[in-house]
Amino acid sequence: MPDALPPPLQIVEVQRAVAEELDRIAPVIDDLGERFRAAGHELALVGGPVRDAMLGRRHNDLDFTTSARPEQTEKLLQGWADAIWDMGRAFGTIGCRKGDWQVEITTYRSEAYDPSSRNPSVDFGDDLAGDLGRRDFTVNAMAVRLPGREVEDPYGGIVDLAHRVLRTPGRPEDSFSDDPLRMMRAARFAAQLGFTVDPSVVAAMTAMAGRIEIISAERVRDELVKLVCAPYPILGLRLLVDTGLAALVLPELPALALERDEHHRHKDVYEHTLTVLEQAIDLEPRLPGGGPDFVARFAALMHDVGKPRTRRFVDDGTVTFHHHDVVGAKMTRKRMKALRFSNDDIDAVGLLVELHLRFHGYGSGEWTDSAVRRYVRDAGDQIERLHVLTRADCTTRNRRKADRLRRTYDELEERIAVLSEEEELASIRPDLDGNQIMEILGIGPGREVGMAYRFLLELRLDGGPLEPEAAKAALLAWWDARRQ
Ligand code: ATP
Ligand code: MG
Numbered sequence: 001m002p003d004a005l006p007p008p009l010q011i012v013e014v015q016r017a018v019a020e021e022l023d024r025i026a027p028v029i030d031d032l033g034e035r036f037r038a039a040g041h042e043l044a045l046v047g048g049p050v051r052d053a054m055l056g057r058r059h060n061d062l063d064f065t066t067s068a069r070p071e072q073t074e075k076l077l078q079g080w081a082d083a084i085w086d087m088g089r090a091f092g093t094i095g096c097r098k099g100d101w102q103v104e105i106t107t108y109r110s111e112a113y114d115p116s117s118r119n120p121s122v123d124f125g126d127d128l129a130g131d132l133g134r135r136d137f138t139v140n141a142m143a144v145r146l147p148g149r150e151v152e153d154p155y156g157g158i159v160d161l162a163h164r165v166l167r168t169p170g171r172p173e174d175s176f177s178d179d180p181l182r183m184m185r186a187a188r189f190a191a192q193l194g195f196t197v198d199p200s201v202v203a204a205m206t207a208m209a210g211r212i213e214i215i216s217a218e219r220v221r222d223e224l225v226k227l228v229c230a231p232y233p234i235l236g237l238r239l240l241v242d243t244g245l246a247a248l249v250l251p252e253l254p255a256l257a258l259e260r261d262e263h264h265r266h267k268d269v270y271e272h273t274l275t276v277l278e279q280a281i282d283l284e285p286r287l288p289g290g291g292p293d294f295v296a297r298f299a300a301l302m303h304d305v306g307k308p309r310t311r312r313f314v315d316d317g318t319v320t321f322h323h324h325d326v327v328g329a330k331m332t333r334k335r336m337k338a339l340r341f342s343n344d345d346i347d348a349v350g351l352l353v354e355l356h357l358r359f360h361g362y363g364s365g366e367w368t369d370s371a372v373r374r375y376v377r378d379a380g381d382q383i384e385r386l387h388v389l390t391r392a393d394c395t396t397r398n399r400r401k402a403d404r405l406r407r408t409y410d411e412l413e414e415r416i417a418v419l420s421e422e423e424e425l426a427s428i429r430p431d432l433d434g435n436q437i438m439e440i441l442g443i444g445p446g447r448e449v450g451m452a453y454r455f456l457l458e459l460r461l462d463g464g465p466l467e468p469e470a471a472k473a474a475l476l477a478w479w480d481a482r483r484q
Helices: 011-024 026-038 048-054 070-077 128-133 157-162 172-178 181-193 199-214 217-228 233-243 269-286 294-302 324-338 343-355 358-362 369-392 399-423 434-441 447-463 468-483
Strands: 043-046 061-066 083-085 093-098 101-107 143-146
Touching: 011 026, 011 048, 011 157, 026 043, 026 061, 026 101, 026 143, 043 048, 043 128, 048 061, 048 157, 070 093, 070 101, 128 143, 172 181, 172 199, 181 199, 181 217, 181 233, 199 233, 217 233, 217 294, 233 269, 269 294, 269 369, 294 324, 294 343, 294 369, 324 343, 343 369, 358 369, 358 399, 369 399, 369 447, 434 447, 434 468, 447 468
Parallel strands: 061 101
Antiparallel strands: 043 061, 043 143, 083 093, 093 101
16 A cells, blocks of 8 residues: 655656657557548547556557547548457447557547436537546546647646646536536545545535435446555545545445544544555455455455444443444445445455454464364355455554464464365365265255255364265264154
8 A cells, every 4th residue: 555645746747758658659649640630530549548648657548539420430440450349339439459459439529418317418529629628537638639649638637637636627516417426436536546636626526425326336336446446545435435425325434433432442443444444455465366456455444334333332331342243244245235246246245244353263372173174164265365354454553462463363374274285175075975975874865965964064174084984974873863
């Protein structure tokens, strides 16, 4: 997690960065620019790639805007691109691939908005200025005309980019009224770019937060995922909470800001949660993919959401949150379902929230081998993320306590490694399979086979692997006992 926000840039640095990037992508932009010009159309690099070029970030996805209509664009790409696709045709977009480059070319837009509808209706426009004026933020409303490479920056995007601030080209209230999703996008870009959001934009987000409810859950979710996976997610999350947007799209998060009771008997769960997220991000290099890892990050964000509901004040002056893991997992699943996450993501995050406290029963190493096996088996393919979450969940300022917890967890991971090597823990199965069970007991498929299977699995988890003869004897003993 980057510690501090990046410093402001000099305009000359910005200009140098964009010139360098244009040279790098010259093989694509020179060719395309010339093709469109020869056919009498305007073409300009626009939006994300211009902004990112100025920030010294390079990528091979290039967005263009043009005066040509989609069918004209398509003709101009034929014979140049390696592959063309037109799924976005209704919105004016033709996409193509040329070597390693992904290109999207969209016809100038001038949109007529119906304030009650979720999606803007599409109207093609005739000039670049009009197209830039309907974009979300000034840093996204810049273009480079081709083939001449003139920079178009009608709203002062370069200056805003140098100061690392998000502003809207027009009044933010008008912009958010046209498309409330832009409020989520403000938080997302703040998180991705490490930018601050202009106070006028924050004020409009706060005043208009309620309008987000007309946006589909899927579109909100996509912005949330990008925000959470960004380099500065905390910046975006605080903005969502402070403006009241989070209360509508992820209410479990602001609900963590419990009023502290006068004795300060428990930590501020909201601040704790943001610290856990930060620490989980720092631990991502341990994960197979190396990060950013949405599931691990979202689990960190949701791990304590069951606390407000389970808080109890006890007579002896302490506070308890019994079963906040189970309650929190349920709340997490419900929220993710409402946001239309995939079942795989819901199961993964739900499981992590549910298991995040299990390690605390480990004390200073009192778990039996059986308890260690169950830990691994219950976590399944989420075990690495569970390690990250559990380690990240220690936010005590007491260094000795933190060191002790870390060493204890090291020890647990060591035991898991030893047991795994001996037993391939993650794929534990009973010592006999379903066919063997049916053969030994002389029964056909049915409920009893399942019960026998679970009995053998429990036995296996408790005691480790058994020889086939011993497993058979145990199975028959269980079967006899049942029939008495
Ligand atoms: P990335 O693709 O890396 O997430 P990006 O800036 O390309 O970032 P996109 O969501 O792909 O973001 O949008 C491309 C461009 O289209 C933006 O830079 C912006 O100019 C414009 N844009 C996209 N969505 C909106 C919107 N809802 N309102 C106004 N302009 C938008
Ligand atoms: Mg893009």
